[in-house]
Amino acid sequence: MKYVSTRGEALVLDFADVLLTGLARDGGLYVPEAWPRLDDAKISEMAGRPYADVAFEVISPFVGDAIAPEILRRLIGEAYAGFRHEAVTPLVQIAPNSFVLELFHGPTLAFKDVAMQFLGRLMDHILTERGERATIVTATSGDTGGAAIEAFRGRDRTDVFVLFPDGRVSPVQRRQMTTPRDKNVHSLALSGTFDDCQSILKEMFNHFEFRDRVHLAGVNSINWARIVAQVVYYFVAATALGAPYRKVSFTVPSGNFGDIFAGFVAKRMGLPIDRLVIATNTNDILTRTFESSAYEMRGVTATSSPSMDIQISSNFERLLFEAYGRDGAAVRRLMERLRQSQGFTIDDGPMRAMRAEFDAGRCLEDETAQTIAKTLEKSGYLLDPHTATGVKVAAERTDGKVPMVVLGTAHPAKFPDAVEKACGIRPELPAELAHIMNDEERMELLPAEQASVEAYVEKNARAVREGV
Numbered sequence: 001m002k003y004v005s006t007r008g009e010a011l012v013l014d015f016a017d018v019l020l021t022g023l024a025r026d027g028g029l030y031v032p033e034a035w036p037r038l039d040d041a042k043i044s045e046m047a048g049r050p051y052a053d054v055a056f057e058v059i060s061p062f063v064g065d066a067i068a069p070e071i072l073r074r075l076i077g078e079a080y081a082g083f084r085h086e087a088v089t090p091l092v093q094i095a096p097n098s099f100v101l102e103l104f105h106g107p108t109l110a111f112k113d114v115a116m117q118f119l120g121r122l123m124d125h126i127l128t129e130r131g132e133r134a135t136i137v138t139a140t141s142g143d144t145g146g147a148a149i150e151a152f153r154g155r156d157r158t159d160v161f162v163l164f165p166d167g168r169v170s171p172v173q174r175r176q177m178t179t180p181r182d183k184n185v186h187s188l189a190l191s192g193t194f195d196d197c198q199s200i201l202k203e204m205f206n207h208f209e210f211r212d213r214v215h216l217a218g219v220n221s222i223n224w225a226r227i228v229a230q231v232v233y234y235f236v237a238a239t240a241l242g243a244p245y246r247k248v249s250f251t252v253p254s255g256n257f258g259d260i261f262a263g264f265v266a267k268r269m270g271l272p273i274d275r276l277v278i279a280t281n282t283n284d285i286l287t288r289t290f291e292s293s294a295y296e297m298r299g300v301t302a303t304s305s306p307s308m309d310i311q312i313s314s315n316f317e318r319l320l321f322e323a324y325g326r327d328g329a330a331v332r333r334l335m336e337r338l339r340q341s342q343g344f345t346i347d348d349g350p351m352r353a354m355r356a357e358f359d360a361g362r363c364l365e366d367e368t369a370q371t372i373a374k375t376l377e378k379s380g381y382l383l384d385p386h387t388a389t390g391v392k393v394a395a396e397r398t399d400g401k402v403p404m405v406v407l408g409t410a411h412p413a414k415f416p417d418a419v420e421k422a423c424g425i426r427p428e429l430p431a432e433l434a435h436i437m438n439d440e441e442r443m444e445l446l447p448a449e450q451a452s453v454e455a456y457v458e459k460n461a462r463a464v465r466e467g468v
């Protein structure tokens with residue numbers, strides 16, 4: 001399988017190189033040259049199979065011959081062996097024809113673990129084979145950072161630098177990033193928003209001299225392997241509900257657009273997904289775009305679902321590439337307009353193509369709290385604030401006939417203050433994580449400036465200090 005950039009001007013790469021490359025050198029994101037298809041017989045065989053078996057079937061076509069099948073199978077098996085739930089991503093019914101797909105049974109209680117536990121092992125394997133080291137820099141609005149640290153801590157081939165917006169993540173999220181003592185982990189609190197962190201990261205990738213010197217790699221959803229691993233649970237959930245012989249819809253609490261783009265990929269692969277519904281919080285750039293065709297940046301507001309406090313939605317570029325018929329020049333023009341004038345308007349044809357598959361809706365702060373309280377009262381199910389945005393929007397978009405699955409993206413115990421305020425119940429961290437609330441924190445406070453972050457990374461990365 002080969003990969004091309006959404007901006008059409010970067011080298012075509014195979015899976016292993018895409019994994020280590022991160023952002024394409026033309027500033028774009030890598031996508032497969034063609035979508036692999038799974039036929040109905042193959043999809044129907046997935047129902048009820050162990051998660052790791054489905055993962056192998058879904059991920060293999062994207063890997064091609066870059067990794068031997070027996071190694072891929074082993075890495076997948078190891079990645080999911082440590083999840084708290086035997087099903088890895090169990091499906092819970094909360095109302096007639098309405099389900100939550102719990103994606104938070106990994107080590108950091110967020111959906112990011114599902115991909116990151118696999119990615120950590122995959123990268124380590126490829127770097128070991130090549131005798132190389134990599135410097136991973138990741139931007140986080142709260143969950144990717146903790147999941148990346150957990151997946152890479154203590155590994156000899158990688159150093160991890162996490163950029164998070166100071167004061168804009170929950171205390172549990174912050175402590176997951178600041179309490180690990182491993183030498184290869186560095187948590188940097190930047191005085192800005194997640195969008196600042198992500199822009200700095202992308203600029204670091206575009207600074208080729210720096211990028212090459214530190215062997216920069218990324219584990220945000222910039223990295224195609226993150227998306228691929230997230231495609232798996234769409235197959236797991238849909239086949240449990242009758243696919244391929246029955247359509248299923250999904251509502252996805254969205255920010256950087258990676259998780260819902262994975263649903264779009266599942267559909268391209270042949271999974272009969274009816275609607276893909278984008279749920280946004282107050283930071284509703286994606287919902288506004290679907291309403292008006294204009295992608296326009298406004299300031300970011302801090303909410304009770306901080307991981308979705310994003311306005312530059314990185315993976316939306318991958319959808320634009322598809323909607324514009326894989327025209328890299330058109331994507332380049334839109335991204336240039338975004339850079340110069342903080343927004344762009346999507347042409348009628350591409351917008352129609354996107355509306356044919358996606359819906360979008362917003363959930364404001366009081367609605368998030370009401371949804372947590374109402375869902376608890378009606379079904380006894382405790383939602384985290386991110387998943388609550390999905391449940392609220394899903395209820396507005398469902399036709400009651402096609403099963404609607406909301407992706408449960410985080411465990412409520414990551415946001416105990418918001419959950420308690422909404423419904424009076426304070427969710428407890430699982431016993432094995434409770435220590436983080438007392439452990440000593442270690443972080444570097446830096447201005448949200450590319451030069452400061454690069455200087456810090458350069459000084460502390462082993463790939464630079466010790467050579468590769």
Ligand SMILES: Cc1ncc(COP(=O)(O)O)c(C=O)c1O
Nearest residue numbers: 143254255256257258259307409
């Ligand atoms: C808990 C939670 N929900 C939803 C999202 C949004 O997902 P995405 O950025 O893939 O759209 C995130 C962050 O990515 C998150 O951490």
Ligand SMILES: N[C@@H](CCOP(=O)(O)O)C(=O)O
Nearest residue numbers: 140141142143144220221307
């Ligand atoms: N919500 C994310 C933001 C980064 O998203 P990613 O999927 O691109 O890693 C977070 O919690 O960090």
